[in-house]
Amino acid sequence: MPSRLASNGRRRTMAERAQPRHAQDKLAFLLSLVPYLMDHDRVSVGDAAKQFGVPEEQIREAVRLIGVSGIPGETAMYQHGDLFDIAWDDFEDNDQIVLTNLVAIDDSPRFSAREAAALIAGLQYLSALPENADRDAIATLTAKLSRGASAEPSQVAVEASESDETLALIRESVASGVQLEFDYLNSQGERERRRVDPLRVESVDADWYLRGWCHLREALRTFRIDRISNPSITSEPITHGAKDVPLPDTLFEGSADDLLVTIDVAPGAVPLLADYIPDGANTVEKDGTVRTTVRVSHYHGLKRLIASMPGVATVVAPPEARAIVAEWAAAGAARYGASSPSR
Amino acid sequence: MPPASTAPRIPVEERLFSLVLALLATDAGLTKNEILSTVQGYRQKYSHSGDNANLERQFERDKDDIRDLGVPLETIESPGQAGNNQSLRYRIPRGSYELPSDIVFSPEETTLLNLAAMVWREGSLSGESRRAILKLRSLGVTTTEPVLGYAPRVRVREPAFDPLSTALEKRTIVKFAYLKPGEREARVRTVAPLALVQHQGRWHLYADEPESGATKTFLLRRIVSQVSATSQTFPAPPADTTEKALAELDEVWNAHTAVVEVQPGSDADTRLGKRRGASVSDSGALELHYSDVNIFADELASYGPEALVVTPQELRDAVKARLERTAADHG
Known part of the structure; x- marks a missing residue:
C-alpha cells in the first residue's frame, strides 16, 4: 500500500510520534466495526460509512484488513479457518459487506474508564438543556455507562447547571417554527426588543449563546443567553431555518468594522x-x-x-x-x- | 521464514488487532514467547535463535496502548511458577471485554450521548469521547435528530489538565508548583489527585496532600509549573469522589455571600441577577454567592460603575483596588 511505504521513509520521527494515537484510533475502529458487521448479515459500504460517520474508503480499508486477520490457531500458522472471511466478490464488485467466517470477537467492546467518564461529565454539563429535563433518565444513562465500562469511570465531573427557562422557550419556538421575541441588552448598554429566528444554541464553559437571524438587524447575530430578558414566543412564523443560514464555526466572527x-x-x-x-x-x-x-x-x-x-x-x-x-x-x-x- | 530485513512491514493497527484477537481467543493465556513467535506483526520480526529485546519492548508498549483503550488485558501467573517472568501468561477475558448484552441505548439516549461527546472538542477528552462514540455506533443504534441544533463546548485550556487526568487514571502521585491566591511565590505541592471537576466554569483538582494530611482543592489555572508524575501510586478513591469534590466547592460557594448594588437595567443587573442562587435582598440589592474573593472581584470589576459591593469588606476592598489599578494603568 503506497501510504504505508510513505510513512516509514521521510519524517520518521514525526510519524513515529504521531503513530500510537493514530494506530489506537484505528484499532478502536476495527473493534467497533466487526460487531456491527456481525449484526448485519449484509450491509453496504455506504450504510456502514454513514453509521460510523467516516469516509467510505475508511470502511473499505478496514474491511480489507479484517478479511485477512485472525488468530494463530492450533497450527500457529493462521490457517484459513482461523481467519475472518468475507464474500470478496460481493465486496469488490457490489460494495457489499458480508462476513462469512468469524473469529474471536462476539460483541462490542466496553467503554474505557476515561471514555465513560468523558460522556458522563458531558451529560452533567448538558443538564441545562430541555432535552435533559428528565433527571431520572440521565441517572439511568449514567449508570449504564458506568456498568458498560471496563473499569470504574475516572473521576472527572462538570457541575450540573439548572434547567434554563430561556433555553426551553428557544426549543419550543424552534419546534413550532415561530419567531422568538426578547429584550436584549448589548454590551454598549442599549436595550432593544429583538425578534429572532433561533438557529443554534452554543456554549463555552458556563456561558450560553443563541445564534439566530435577527429581524431587527436583518442579519445573523449571537446573543448571550444571560443578557436575554422577558423572552416570549410569537405567532409569527420563522423566515430563516437552520438549513437556510450557514453558521460559521467560530462564535464571534470578525467584521470589516472591527x-x-x-x-x-x-x-x-x-x-x-x-x-x-x-x-x-x-x-x-x-x-x-x-x-x-x-x-x-x-x-x-x-x-x-x-x-x-x-x-x-x-x-x-x-x-x-x-x-x-x-x-x-x-x-x-x-x-x-x-x-x-x-x- | 524470510530474514527480517525483507519481511513485509505489518501496519501497527494490524499488529494490535491481531494481538487482541489472539488474546481474546485463548482461555489459558499465551506466554510472551508464544505471542512474539506466532502473532501477526511480531512473528515476522521474531528471531528463533537470537535476541528479541526490541520486540519485547514493542510488546510492552502495545500492551499499554491496548489497555489505554479500555481492553482488559490480564496477566496471570502459571501455577507453581510464581515470580517467573517468562512463564507469565496474557489473555483478555471475554466477560470483562464485551459490553454486557443487557446494556442497550435507545435512539434518544444515543442522541444525548452524541451531544455529550460533542462537549469535548479539545484536550485529551476529545479523543476519549470520539472513541466512546465509535463503540456506541458499533451497537447499530440510530439517533433521533434533536429539534434544536446544539454546539456545546467545555474548554480545557489549562495545560495541567491532561497530565492530571492521566495521573488520576493511573493513580500516580504528582508534583507541581502552585500559586495560592494572595501569595507572591509559588510553592511545590506533592499530591494524590482524586478528581478533576469543573465548578462555575473553572477546573479544580481535588487531591490528598500527604504532607499536610488534608484533602485540598486546587484551581488548575493557578498551577504554574508542569505537572510531573512521581513513581509512587495511591489506592483508588471511593466512587463518589467527584460528587464530594463538587459538594465541597458548593459549600464554600454557599458560605460566601456578597451584597451588591446594581444599576437598574444595566448589564450588571441583567447578568448578575441570573447567576445561580442570586436573590434580591430587602434593600433591593443582589445577594450573590461566590467561591474565591479574588476571582469574583475580577468579575465584579468588569462591571465598572454598574456594580457596587456593599459587603463583605474584603470583597469591597478587592474590587475597589482593582478598579483603581486599572484606572491608574490607563491614566
Missing part, C-alpha cells in the same frame, strides 16, 4: 484572550510581557474585558481606547468614595 487595539498582557493570560486575538496578529514577548493585538467591535465591550484583568492586561493604543477604559474604571472606583477603607 477596531484593532494594542495591549500588553501577562504571558499566562494570553490564552484567556485567544478569542479576541486575530490570526496573524503581531505578538512579541519582552521583559515578561506580551504585546499583541485584539479585535473588538467597539471600545465599550473592551472596557469590560480589560477591567476584569486588572494588572494583567493593559491597553497601549489607541489613546481613545485607553481613555474609555480609564474612565470606566475610575467611575467604578468613584462609587466607593474618596475616603477609602484601610487595606
